[in-house]
Amino acid sequence: MTQAVTADIAIIGRINAVPAILQVICETTGLRFAAVARVTESSWTACAVLDTLGFGLEVGGELEVASTLCHEIRSTRQTIIIDKASEDEQYCRHHAPHQYRFESYISVPVLRTDGSFFGTICALDAQPTQLKGTAIQPMMESFARLLAIQIESEESAQRTERALHKERAMAEVREQFIAVLGHDLRNPLFAITAGAELLSQRLVDDKQRAIALHIRTCGRRATELVRDMLDFARGRLGAGIPLNLQPCHDLPEALGHVASELQRVHPRRRIILDIGQVGGLLCDRERITQLLSNLIANALLHGDPQGPVTVRATLSDNTFDLSVHNQGTPIDPQTLPLLFEPFTRPISGAPQAGLGLGLYIAKQIALAHGGHMEVTSSAEAGTLFSVHLPADRPATPAAPTASS
Incomplete structure (x- = not known):
């Protein structure tokens, strides 16, 4: 037979x-x-x-x-x-x-x-x-x-069943890829940045110290790129961005710290904070600050250089609302639906840093918390990115989709 x-x-x-x-x-x-x-x-x-x-x-x-x-x-x-x-x-x-x-x-x-x-x-x-x-x-x-x-x-x-088994096998390979990338790249990058930091503190010669500082800056930038790629892999290919949910009693201070760091990087820009009583929110503190950092960086990059960036956070009606607003050229309505797609960049002839993953990762963090993101943009009202997270129940990570 x-x-x-x-x-x-x-x-x-x-x-x-x-x-x-x-x-x-x-x-x-x-x-x-x-x-x-x-x-x-x-x-x-x-x-x-x-x-x-x-x-x-x-x-x-x-x-x-x-x-x-x-x-x-x-x-x-x-x-x-x-x-x-x-x-x-x-x-x-x-x-x-x-x-x-x-x-x-x-x-x-x-x-x-x-x-x-x-x-x-x-x-x-x-x-x-x-x-x-x-x-x-x-x-x-x-x-x-x-x-x-x-x-x-x-x-x-x-x-279909065979294809599903094949997809599960591929998913395991993807997870292994994520683990290898996280271990084999992040650890040596940490060693490079830590070593450069130590050298910059000990070197006396200004030229040598400048080189050490440059190495540290490049190492930190590479670490950020690896982090973004890891988050992309988890959100797009793996099981979603992982969360460590804890009541965050110092969330107002954490959000303020993010704004202060970016203010130091952009001393000529004005960042206005309006942070309400949001302490105690059940969330992943590091992920929420990462989300805010991505939104502020996006506003500083694409907003009006002479206008302020306004950050607001409120907690009411069992909903945590976080928004970042800036003035400037409005976003093309045809581009709005694509903003949260990975590797999306505004059309520009000038070279741009990063991988174009900031807004995509911000949305994935919101989805992982069981929330969602919105964006509006017009010449009169400016551009507003807003995040809405449920505050009355534990967050449930959302399954990643190809269009998320």
């Missing part, structure tokens, strides 16, 4: 309707043997059997295909129906009724939707039975069409 035929037997075995079909055929016709057979050019194999006749054939049993009438059905694609083989003008001298000792017989072809031949549904008995001119033939041909549909449906389900 070939591997393909074995697979076909398994498919028929998984179709729940097959035993019922054989039962209906036997009860309707009075025939005591019925089967679904896989018929190829070289073999006849029973895929499902109902035998009260004692024919002696079980699932997986094989017959010499040339010895059966199914061999002829495979060639003609036509139903064969016999009431009494010993008196039938066409089949009284045929070897099959004599070899298998049957008088009444019916067999219909099972054709796939593409026209290819799968096998037959057949039934027989040692006693003659009136089959011709009854509703038996159209009933069994309907069963054959139904079975063909079920076979293809089951094959499609198996392909």
Whole structure:
């Protein structure tokens, strides 16, 4: 028995309707043997059997295909129906009724939707039975069409299952990639930045100290890029951005610290803070500050250099709201839906730092907290990025999607 035929037997075995079909055929016709057979050019194999006749054939049993009438059905694609083989003008001298000792017989072809031949549904008995001119033939041909549909449906389900197993295996590889990237890149980068920091404090020569500071800056920048790529991999390819949820009683101070750090990097810009009583929010403190840092950095980069960046945070009606506002050229309405896609950048001829992942990661952090992000932009009102997180229940990480 070939591997393909074995697979076909398994498919028929998984179709729940097959035993019922054989039962209906036997009860309707009075025939005591019925089967679904896989018929190829070289073999006849029973895929499902109902035998009260004692024919002696079980699932997986094989017959010499040339010895059966199914061999002829495979060639003609036509139903064969016999009431009494010993008196039938066409089949009284045929070897099959004599070899298998049957008088009444019916067999219909099972054709796939593409026209290819799968096998037959057949039934027989040692006693003659009136089959011709009854509703038996159209009933069994309907069963054959139904079975063909079920076979293809089951094959499609198996392909989907195999694809799912393959995807799960790929997901494991992705998770391993994330772990390797995190360990093999972040650790040496930390050593580089820490070493450069130490050198910058000990070196006396201004030129050498400047080189050490440059190494430290580059190391920190590389660390940020690795962090962004790790977050992208987790959000897009892995199981989502992980959270460490804790009541954050110093959240106002943490948000203020983020703004202060960016203020030092951009001393000529003005960052206005309006932080309400948001202490005690159940959240991942580091992730929320990362989200805010990405939004402020985006506002400083693309907003009006002469205008302020306003940060507001409130906690009311069981919702934590965080927003960053800036004035400047409004965002094209066609671009708004794409802002949170990875590697998205505004159209500009000037080179830009980073990977274009800041807003994507900010949204993933919001989704991981069970919240969402919004953006509005106009010439009159400016550009406003807002984050809304539920504060009345533990956050539930959202499953990543290709369009998130």
